[in-house]
Amino acid sequence: MSKQFSSVFTREPRPAKAAGLDRDQIVRAAVEILDAEGTQALSMRKLGAKLGAGATSLYWYVANKDQLMELVLDEVWGMVETPEPDESSWRELLTTFGYNLRGTLYAHPWSTELIGGFPSLGPNAFRLNDRLRRAFIQAGFSGIDIYMASGTVMCYVLGQVIPDIAFTKAFGGDQMDPAGVIKRMDDLASEYPEMLADYRSQVGMDAAAARAMSFDFGLLCVLDGLEARLRKAHKL
Template identity: 65%
Template sequence: MTKQFDSVWLREPRQPKASGLRLDHIIGAAVEILDAEGLESLSMRKIGAKLDAGATSLYWYVANKDELLECVLDEFWGMVEVPESDETSWRAVLTAFAYNFRDTLRAHTWAASLIGQLPSMGPNALRLTDRLRRAYIRAGFRGVDTYLASGTVMSYVLGVVTPEIAWAKTYGTVDINRDVIVQMMEQVTGDYPEMMADYRKETPIDPGAARAMAFDFGLLCLLDGLEHRLPGGSGERPEG
């Protein structure tokens, strides 16, 4: 059966009760638990205990856990910094967004599981979306291409970071010992000596540097491709 679309952002927010407990307190506590223990460990009971409040008191602000997670996801979008598009070149805006989005995802890995699962309709998400929209329009994108371009950059960052998060969840760290990987590959690449030689020669020894190089290379290629699709390939909309 198809799930009916609903969102915490589609109803009027509740005013704080006299107890002093506020929605931002609940969101803050949820983020702390998520950062420390992960998405699977989050519960209304734990949040209530952290705030020294009964779990039922949380339901004054949110109807259920999904509504709380929507609020938490919007808090995440508020952490992703994006320069003002009217003051910076479109490529600089998107580069800053991509790197800040990447860093924020890596710092709050639980968000990767919520993006796409829950609607992003809160004030922080809308503010970020509009700032990016203006950057794409300033570049020269029009109509649906504006949102297709934005989705492409968003998907690129998610596509790079999500495997890192999965690896870290399984092995406890994103760092991979290159020597160990080389030894493992040597056992299975007997039919591909040239590929193995390339790997030994070309891949950086430091895994962090390798990830940074790969992210930068992919982002530059992506932005070059988007610029190529603009009228005249100039990247900036002509004045007037």
């Protein structure tokens, strides 16, 4: 028997009870807990206590914690500010999108644990994807290429930021000790002396500046590649 698809977005939203609690309040409170303590700390009981309500009262709005996480993930997509396609060129829009998605993920690092773990079927996700779709149409892409190009940019941003967040977390976050990191890397990657030498030459750089340079380089390469593909297609 196949498993039936279930999502909080296929569930009919319920009106607020007399106490005044609503879905938006629940999501905002969940984000505050996640920002302060991470995904492992979030529970329906803790969320209920923060809102001054029993955990059981939250189930009026969401069937379980997974549905809550779907709502929270859609809240994250809503934080990614992206202009309307008719307000800027497609490259400007995608550059803005890339940097704002990057900034949102760094501001809420727990969100990287939800992406890929829960479906993005909420209104904010669809609104964002539609803006990207229209930007690629403006650029000259058509058919399935619109979505493949959009996915390429999305995957680049996630592929850059998610490993960096994981690495930074593993080595002490904002309190990372460069000397300590080098020592650990010497132990873990001793079979790769050339790579270690490269790492030692770069570890003294300002970490935020180095990450920004790396991200900018890659995003420009992705956009240049997409533009080159368009030019080739239009010559055929």
